[in-house]
Amino acid sequence: MAKKDARNTKGRIVDAAWSLFYEKGYEGTTIEEIVERSETSKGSFYHYFDSKDALLSSLSYLFDAKYEQLMQDMDPEMNSFDKLMYLNHELFLMIENSVPMDLLAQMYSSQLITYGDRHLLNQSRTYYRVLRRIVIEGQNRRQLRTDVSVNEIIKAYAMLERAMIYDWCICNGDYSLYQYSGTELPLFLRAYKAQ
Incomplete structure (x- = not known):
């Protein structure tokens, strides 16, 4: 079950990020907005990605x-x-x-x-x-x-x-x-x- 939750968390972050990138552009999107939109945490974000560039x-x-x-x-x-x-x-x-x-x-x-x-x-x-x-x-x-x-x-x-x-x-x-x-x-x- 933990593996499925991890995929869901990462997937939510990716989906939120690309949705925001499309709406606001890459430069106009912050990590905080990605975390908020994905309903995850900064810790989760940095667990899967080193940076926004990643x-x-x-x-x-x-x-x-x-x-x-x-x-x-x-x-x-x-x-x-x-x-x-x-x-x-x-x-x-x-x-x-x-x-x-x-x-x-x-x-x-x-x-x-x-x-x-x-x-x-x-x-x-x-x-x-x-x-x-x-x-x-x-x-x-x-x-x-x-x-x-x-x-x-x-x-x-x-x-x-x-x-x-x-x-x-x-x-x-x-x-x-x-x-x-x-x-x-x-x-x-x-x-x-x-x-």
Whole structure:
């Protein structure tokens, strides 16, 4: 039961923080406001996070929560190529519509200068587990190439997604991330489709 309470506490802190970041901006949000909104304590906050900056890496966990929800909604019989497209489009639509660009940019910046855990690259994240499951399934169904390793396909796919998000941020969102990936991702994925 203690483990579940810990997840709930951390989850409440993350949810409150991102809600406040969206409302007031990252710089305009204080730790005190996060603690108050999450109905936790400063001690709980500092138990899970060293600083407000440490919350930036939790954005990847919000993406993972979206992936978990999408996996439940997705038709298990869908072609693996289409599953990868679906996950990307839904995530990018969420990013475009509900994640402030400055927070994305700060998260990417924090990953560049961190000496600790780089959450975006953490292979135990739901994101990587979902991709692994889809790619293995696609290879077993002969929908994706088997002469390229699962790890190589996952690395290339994740790298392309990060590159698109990064470019969208440095271009100040002057184009639709969702629409751009709808054009470019199929071209990229065709290289991994079984012939």
